[in-house]
Amino acid sequence: MKGKVKKQDSMLDGVRCVVNTCYYYGEGDCCMASQIEIQPRNASNSDQTDCSTFAPK
Numbered sequence: 001m002k003g004k005v006k007k008q009d010s011m012l013d014g015v016r017c018v019v020n021t022c023y024y025y026g027e028g029d030c031c032m033a034s035q036i037e038i039q040p041r042n043a044s045n046s047d048q049t050d051c052s053t054f055a056p057k
């Protein structure tokens with residue numbers, strides 16, 4: 001399986017993502033992963049966080 005989690009036919013509700021180089025990216029800026037994980041713990045601002053579920057296309 002490519003990536004860490006299953007790629008679904010439906011978008012992940014409540015997530016808008018513009019990372020169009022990701023395997024899970026969906027048309028219209030959505031995420032088609034079954035779940036995502038954001039890291040790291042103890043971040044102090046949004047610049048320090050990212051999606052660790054990202055996988056290259």
Ligand code: SF4
Nearest residue numbers: 017022024025031051
């Ligand atoms: S896995 Fe993360 S980076 Fe990839 S489309 Fe979903 S939210 Fe965006």
